[in-house]
Amino acid sequence: MKVAFVGKGGSGKTTLSSLFIRHLAADGAATVAIDADINQHLGVALGMTETSAAAIPAMGERLPEIKDYLRGSNPRISSAASMVKTTPPGRGSRLLRLGGEDPIHGSLTAHVDGARLMATGPFTDEDLGVACYHSKTGAVELYLNHLVDEPGEYVVVDCTAGAESFASGLFTRFDLTFLVAEPTRKGVSVYRQWTDYAADYDVALAVIGNKVHGPDDVAFLREHVGDALLACVSQSAAVRAMEQGRPFALDDLDATDRAVLARMRAAVDSREKDWPKFARQAVHFHLKNAASWANAATGHTLEAQVDPNFVLGPPTRVAAR
Ligand SMILES: Nc1ncnc2c1ncn2[C@@H]1O[C@H](COP(=O)(O)OP(=O)(O)OP(=O)(O)O)[C@@H](O)[C@H]1O
Ligand SMILES: [Mg+2]
Numbered sequence: 388m389k390v391a392f393v394g395k396g397g398s399g400k401t402t403l404s405s406l407f408i409r410h411l412a413a414d415g416a417a418t419v420a421i422d423a424d425i426n427q428h429l430g431v432a433l434g435m436t437e438t439s440a441a442a443i444p445a446m447g448e449r450l451p452e453i454k455d456y457l458r459g460s461n462p463r464i465s466s467a468a469s470m471v472k473t474t475p476p477g478r479g480s481r482l483l484r485l486g487g488e489d490p491i492h493g494s495l496t497a498h499v500d501g502a503r504l505m506a507t508g509p510f511t512d513e514d515l516g517v518a519c520y521h522s523k524t525g526a527v528e529l530y531l532n533h534l535v536d537e538p539g540e541y542v543v544v545d546c547t548a549g550a551e552s553f554a555s556g557l558f559t560r561f562d563l564t565f566l567v568a569e570p571t572r573k574g575v576s577v578y579r580q581w582t583d584y585a586a587d588y589d590v591a592l593a594v595i596g597n598k599v600h601g602p603d604d605v606a607f608l609r610e611h612v613g614d615a616l617l618a619c620v621s622q623s624a625a626v627r628a629m630e631q632g633r634p635f636a637l638d639d640l641d642a643t644d645r646a647v648l649a650r651m652r653a654a655v656d657s658r659e660k661d662w663p664k665f666a667r668q669a670v671h672f673h674l675k676n677a678a679s680w681a682n683a684a685t686g687h688t689l690e691a692q693v694d695p696n697f698v699l700g701p702p703t704r705v706a707a708r
Contacts, residue, residue: 388541388655389531389560394567395577396548399597400424402626403567404545405432409637410648411541412501417486419496421446421544422506423527429545430506433499434635443497445508446530447523456490457481457533463694469687472525473556473673475666476533477694483533485540491530505530524557531560532669535701538656556672559588560665562658565651566594568612570604575611582615588668593617593654595647617654618647662700669699 392404401424411418422429430440446453454467454474461479464470476482486492486503496503507523527544536542544561558564566581568574578594585592596608596619608616621644629635637645670693677689698705 388536388538388562388658388660389534390541390543390655391546391558391561391564392544392567393546393558393564393577393581394548395569395574398548398567398569398574398577399620400548400567401428401432401545403565403595403597403620404543405429406620406626406637406640406644407565407648407651408433408502408543409500411543411652413637414652415501417540418502419486419492419542420499420502420504421527421530421542422504423524423544424507424547425509427506427509430497430499430504432629433502433504435497435499435504439497440506443504443506444495445523446495446505446526447508449495450526453491453526453529457483457529461694463692465687469685469689469692470529471673471676471681471685471689472522472528473532473669473676473681474529474689474692475669475673475694475697476699477692477697480533482535482699483530485534485536485542522555525555528555528557528560531557535699537701538660541655553584555676556668558585559590559668559672561590562660563591563593563655565617566592566615567597568594568608569598570596570600570607575608578612578615589664591658593651595620595651598622618650620644620647660700662704666697666699 392400394400408418408420420429431437451467454470457480458464458470459479459481461477463477464474483489495505507526566578568578581592592615594612594615595617599605599619599621605619621641623644625639674690681689
């Protein structure tokens, strides 16, 4: 299952991603975490030292190798240079299994607390939007587009704040997107921005209230986001202690916050995989990108990379074709 954490800067995306990842890993679920935020903090939030977190190879700097591996022997993709972040898989492409024995998982992940962590590497505002071809989050989009995950397996992406993911198809790549919102006007304004963008693409969104102090905060969130509010995490002394560098374990959380993590997993697990939609949207964004900048950037006619007879999904679905 593909899961994203989005929200306003400072709302708690990294904190809640890290708690959710720890929760999944503690349950023994196969979990890949991806730090796709401008400032890379997920490794440390998962308990790594700054030094070991900084030593994780940056996906964003390995784009040519990632592309070369994923394109495999796909005859429609003539070179890594002609592959852009939205190039969809086709016959001959290499598909990934979550945490599989492939060079991407093999060389780009670090093991942390039962999960595997990948990182885009730090980027700047200039890397967003404009430099589409070299986009660091493009590595994540390619990874997700080639990943054939099954229920009970999870990839959790800590996304950058704001609307960066709308610049491509990234925001449609997830089975469930958790929007982290503080109970403030600014906090809930991001929800409205998301519903505006996401409505056309049938994106599943669940709001997690964060740093919630009591019933008034819950009522405020409920008033502004309605039934999209899945659960609330309190302003937590355990999280604060973790932030202060003290040892942390999930059991340090209040029982109610701990229970939120289980509800979040249940919400993800209740999503049905829709591979045809996933593949259709990948093609949609690729065609859109080709027309708007990618044909010009690569000098190729990228529409020709779409393989109309390709069936994406787990082996059972592909065999059924
Ligand atoms: N439930 C919570 N209880 C207490 N403190 C929290 C909670 N959630 C987040 N924080 C604190 O709020 C601050 C911001 O959290 P975090 O870094 O997770 O946000 P973010 O959305 O990832 O921010 P950025 O946009 O900078 O990446 C941190 O100091 C974190 O420890
Ligand atoms: Mg963050």
